[in-house]
Amino acid sequence: MEKGQAGGALAIGVGDRIVMLENAIYSILSPEGFASILYKDSTQAKKAAEKMKITAQELQKLEIIDDIIKEPKEGIQNDFEKVIISLKRYLLKNINELQKLSVEELLVERYEKYRKIY
Numbered sequence: 001m002e003k004g005q006a007g008g009a010l011a012i013g014v015g016d017r018i019v020m021l022e023n024a025i026y027s028i029l030s031p032e033g034f035a036s037i038l039y040k041d042s043t044q045a046k047k048a049a050e051k052m053k054i055t056a057q058e059l060q061k062l063e064i065i066d067d068i069i070k071e072p073k074e075g076i077q078n079d080f081e082k083v084i085i086s087l088k089r090y091l092l093k094n095i096n097e098l099q100k101l102s103v104e105e106l107l108v109e110r111y112e113k114y115r116k117i118y
Contacts, residue, residue: 016110017094018064020056021083022071027054064117 012018013026020026027034031049032042039048059065069086072079098106 013064014114016098016106016113017066019067019069019087019090020059020065021069021076022056023076024056025049025054026056026059026065027052062117 029037029052031045031052031054034052035044035048036042038044038051053059053062056065056068060068067090069083069090072082076083101109
């Protein structure tokens with residue numbers, strides 16, 4: 001699994017569109033760190049990860065991310081180019097859509113997006 005955690009996760013999470021790879025996780029804290037805080041036992045990381053809702057699928061259901069980019073069944077490492085092409089298509093499509101909006105429209109959409117997150 002790819003990881004997006006710590007302060008950098010907060011920084012990349014502020015945008016008009018947020019996308020994740022299918023098998024990625026996104027969190028400001030590792031499951032081990034969360035388990036250490038919540039259960040006082042870092043070996044409870046799996047249990048903590050389930051509570052954290054950090055997978056792409058869970059975050060999309062919660063409307064925290066907008067889209068998920070599929071990964072090859074054989075793994076990204078075996079077909080990296082396919083993932084890069086999918087990511088490029090996604091970025092170009094969304095950049096084109098966002099460029100059509102005014103700054104005011106972008107700010108309103110972003111504000112509404114983050115107000116829904118609790």
